[in-house]
Amino acid sequence: MADPVIKSYEPHHESRSAAVTESRPVQLLLMAVAFAFLAIFLLLPLIIVFHEALAKGFGAYTESLSNPDTRSAIRLTLLVAAIAVPLNVVFGISAAWAIAKFEFKGKAFLTTLIDLPFSVSPVISGLVYVLLFGAQGLFGEWLRAHGIQILFAVPGIVLATVFVTFPFVARELIPLMQEQGNGDEEAALSLGANGWQTFWYVTLPNVKWGLLYGVLLCNARSMGEFGAVSVVSGHIRGLTNTMPLHVEILYNEYNAVGAFAVASLLAGLALVTLVLKTLLEMRYGAEIAATRGH
């Protein structure tokens, strides 16, 4: 019984390894190219950000971060992320649930629509809101009559951020939920769980890693978004400048230390995200592989 299995396996394995095993120099060359590329395009710029930020010493660095306008930019960025990310979590779960678990008309259309922010330039995403909520826009008159300020204020910045970040959570969850199918949920329901219990104890634990990845990516992008936010911000110092916008302003004022100090915070955030993701993978690697299916 065992012999035939081995025989049929061996030749296949041999032919495969012969096809993919390059000579040692080629392997080294490929690795060198990959590392050099990463060093030049990722590591070097990152080092320069921190180098410029600390160019005039640590005192100047902390001083520029304690500037009131900078503080307000940091606060605004955190506020926007704190609104946009939970909104996108709710939206992402609902959309993924609908697409993965139900059959309905317009499903393909909905899936395509979710990808829209990836394919649309962020500047357009911002301009869309100007056309909708601007004084000359579709709802401009009505908003003004009711004293509601959306554009050039926090609501507009949040809207633009939600727009550009909404695919992240949904995109992580849809393939995961589709792959898992309805089996676990059907089992739970047949054992007497209600809808909410099924969601909370079966579906959510099944997709938690995908969800966490989506949240991390969504958060990183919502803090880093420049184009769309720039269009709807109005650039009022200390009020509607987010961190990326503030970096540009400080740079244009020849305040290199200030600009790179804020940039280093954003870069630091990206690093934290990366470390968090790696730690999760190390600690729960097997579990993630099991639930993600790859």
Add this chain to the structure above:
Amino acid sequence: MTKPHFKKLFGALVATSIQFGTLGFAFADTTILNVSYDPTRELYKAYDEAFVAHWKAETGETVTIQQSHGGSGAQARAVIDGLDADVVTLALEGDINAIVTKSKKINPDWRKKFENNSAPYTSTIIFLVRKGNPKGIKDWSDLVKDGVQVITPNPKTSGGARWNYLAAWAYANANDGGDEAKNKEFVGKLYANAPVLDTGARGSTVTFAQKGIGDVLIGWENDAYLALNEFGADNFEIVYPPTSILAEPPVAIVDANVDAKGTRKVAEAYLGWLYSKEAQTIIAKNHYRPAKPELVDAADIPKTPEIKLISIDDPLFGGWKKAQPYHFGDGGIFDQIYKPAQ
């Protein structure tokens, strides 16, 4: 990871969002927003501080001035789209007129509201070259020579860039006997020497001074001095061409907004005080040219060479209402002469 962990994470997320949601912004008694163009950041930073102190001493009220800076045309667009400006202090009349015609938020006779056609300071366009002036640039004619790289922003988006263009046009006109075809040829050659057109004046200054591109920067007088101070006089030199343009950056109350917000009194005082002795001194110290130099101590006015300045109201241009569409409108002269580098 067990379920309770996950609940905790979720709970923390919700708690964070609530905490940040309640932060809000603290407002002083009155807040007014000054929407301005790019190079005035340093000027209004100093002026706002002085005005807040002046207003407090005069009325006992605390006023907070918010600033927004960007390309002049883009800033006008934002006000049209609903940016809640109390006052606009832009690079040129044309941008304020755009707000008047497109949104009707500013009264059409705004130029009569303050002295000197509502221009509390003027400025001009000069050259910034690298130390030692290696290309020997002295006048506009040197900018069209082969091998000279000229840095100037895009007149479609930048107010300062339009002044640059008009200054070059005025020079050409005076030197070729007013032949428009020759003017076009001259200005066309100048832009052929421009490797890049930034969207704003400040962007061009950064391109020239910080990125080290180009042999000569055409720019605002105050921006040239600022770059000189920031990067050291051992790197750059200022060159005054014998002729240039008289740039009159105007200010205006955004009537519809101040009436809606009830801030007319302080907004009018804010712009009116620009003509005071203190403000005119701040203006001079920031390398703008005060509209009322007689108020300022002679020692506070930077010494600059005497050069011939041509006004936009000169018959050559016929004012902004005529010059704007003729030179910078769709299919205007700039569109005819400018071909982006291949």
